[in-house]
Amino acid sequence: MSCVYDVCIIGSGAGGGAVAYSLSLAGYSVVILEKGGYFREADFDKDEIAVCRREKFTPNLDDEQHVIYEKNNDEMTRYIGSESGWSFWNGSLVGGSSNLMSGFFHRLKPNDFKLQSTYGNIKGANIINWAISYDELEPYYTKVESLIGVSGIVSKHPFLEPRSTQTFPYPPLAENETTKWFDGACKDLGYASIATPRAILSQNIPSRNSCYYSNFCGSYPCASGAKGSSRAALLQSNQQIHIIPNAFVYKLTSTKNSVQEAHYYDKSKKSHIIKATIFVVAAQAIETCRLLLNSKNTFFPNGLANNNNQVGKNLIFSAGGVGQGSFNLSKYSPDDQKKIMQEGVFFNRSLQDWYEFQDNNTLYKGGTVDFLFEHANLIPRLTKYIYDKDGNFTFGKKLQEQIFQNLNNHKVLTFEVFNDWLPTDGCYIGIDNEIKDKYGVPVASIYLNSHPHDLFVGEFLAKKSIKVLETMGLENISYDISSSPPPNLVAGGCRFSDDPKTSVLDRNCKAHELQNLYVSDASFMPTGGSVPYTWTIYANAFRVADAIIASLK
Amino acid sequence: MMFNPKRRTFVKQTFLLSTVLIFFNGKLFAQVSISNDLQLLLLDLFPKINGVSLADPHYFDFIISHSKISNLTKQTILKGIRHLNLEALQTYKKLYKNLDPMQREELILALSKTTFGDKWLYLIMTLIFESAFGDPIYGGNPKELGWKVTKHTSGKPRPKELFA
DSSP states (O other): OOOEEEEEEEOOSHHHHHHHHHHHHTTOOEEEEOSSBOOOGGGOOOOHIIIIISOTTSOOTTTSOOEEEEEETTEEEEEEHHHHOOOOOOOOBTTGGGGTOOOBOOOOOGGGGGHHHHHOOOTTOOOOOOSSOHHHHHHHHHHHIIIIIOBSOOOOOTTOOOOSSSSOSBOOOOBOTTHHHHHHHHHHHTOOOEEOOBSBOSSOBTTBOOOOOOSOOTTSOOSSSOBOOHIIIIITTOTTEEEEOSOEEEEEEEOSSOEEEEEEEOTTOOEEEEEEEEEEEOSOHHHHHHHHHHOOOSSOTTSTTOTTSOTTEEEEEEEEEEEEEEEEGGGSOHHHHHHHHOOSSBOOEEEOTTSEEEETTEEEEOEEEEEEEOOOOHHHHHHTTSBOTTSOBOOHHHHHHHHHHHHTTEEEEEEEEEEEOOOOTTOEEEEEEEEEOTTSOEEEEEEEOOOHHHHHHHHHHHHHHHHHHHHTTOEEEEEEEEOOOOTTSEEEESOBOSOGGGOSBOTTSBBTTOSSEEEOSGGGOSSOTTSOSHHHHHHHHHHHHHHHHHHHO | OOOOHHHHHHHHHHHHTOEEEEEETTEEEEEEEHHHHHHHHHHHHSOOBTTBOOSOTTHHHHHHTOTTSOHHHHHHHHHHHHHHHHHHHHHHSSOGGGSOHHHHHHHHHHHHTSHHHHHHHHHHHHHHHHHHHSOGGGSOSGGGHHHHHTTOOOOSSOOSSOOO
């Protein structure tokens, strides 16, 4: 390719797609280099074996992997991805992991942008305020609501963030009747039940069909285009954007001041070069850091934009955990059983009563709890019974009895807790000295470390949440808060700030050290807030796009 | 990836017709058929329902040749077959296929108490579940019986081709 694009974007997920969309609309030539393949709605199905068991949309770990270092009780354990099966890949296809999200959409709150000044420092955590305020991001949150498509009603609650519009652009999705029981339980407890906004269309629009209630939403690409993936909402119908799938970018070359070329391998491992005026990296936090760290040159001996050794630092995830309780069908009338077992329609309820809370006269940052029915995938629901309650391996007729008695007589309501994973010195991305991928490129090392404070907050939220399940009369209630990182909720590694010495990016997510390098995925986030990240990634990427457009004028 | 029946037939022949050599007390004791042992084990772990076996033993061929199953997992499946027979020989002086049902049950239980045995049995059981309760396009779950007995409704659209 001999032409020079205005903008070259690496990665086509929420962070890359939003920039591509805006720049293309503004008349600039845009190329996207996407590591995965290009699938359309007609290609998608609900094959549990392919999508979830074999992870069709992530690389084979024997070919491409990570090396994970986990610190427990001062001991560091090294896990090689292909040997341990521990995968941090999320979605290698056009549209990235936004294809596979559940689309639980919550905005950050104003105090999330000033965690340090509101709640103070915490020993061992690298908390800073964001370089921008909520007010600066609010118009972009609103933009996402209409462009990506957010459905729901705006529920009033104590921590509802300021909004420039009164309603969501799309009406709520159909809900399971038992959400009324949830609302009743919350009322009894004095909790404010929130109808969870979803990035799923409840109505047809010209280029996308509405939700068809397949009952297999999260983890699966959407076959109707209702889910607000970057592909469906921003890229698929835009013929102006040049998307090159199966293009793995392994190196960016630069002078002292600017990036010159992106080098990528195609499916047959043939190398190609793309030239552009602006380069935007949005390969998801771990791979974004890996690309920069692997792009060493004379001017940047520690990796691109890394002369202050900040690339890869302060990696964060979403802290928290999960909980559940089950409806015992034998205790309900036939009519109520039908309500409980109604398939396809959503549960869509959240709690944010403790987004901030007091405990022993101390003010803490809390988080969000999303409630949803257990995923409809059958195989994980069966494997739960391989061990009995005493941990013994169960098989044969005994196993079958356990399965049929439990599975057919219970329905499980689950909850997911989201709270801040505090950034620490021990949680970061590096480059492994030994392991290379199938292209011969060194893989990323992921160093994991969680702050004890994360567990304290998660426990607090889970204990509050199970009261709802108890009040609803559910059985077998349990929860698990852990420091295990959810690979699909990863951020940081290229934090933004006005201080070049302690950050990689400036307030517009442009690298401090280079004139034409931007990062528009979740890598920029110095703290993660206490909600799933996708809405914020989209909103910030639209903001970054406006900054790039301003710089090109 | 398109389903290629010729290729699948070839893979079936190469794996299911293969054998595992069992060395016992330092000598070659037997050559056991992977196919026979897996079929027997499959029904021991997850018996027929209404006279029908939900899982298809050929699913293991599919797994052994699958692009997304790691080499380590493939080796573990084969290692387990050998391990199962060695345990049978040590305990009962017979190969697994020659044990009576009660002995096989006791052997599986004993194996599940060992670290490797537990890991292997869990792996085999999850693969049985995949075959028995996955989409029938993969060869198991005959007439969607696995879905009927669990009152499961599959997602739509259903797969039109295997992912191999």
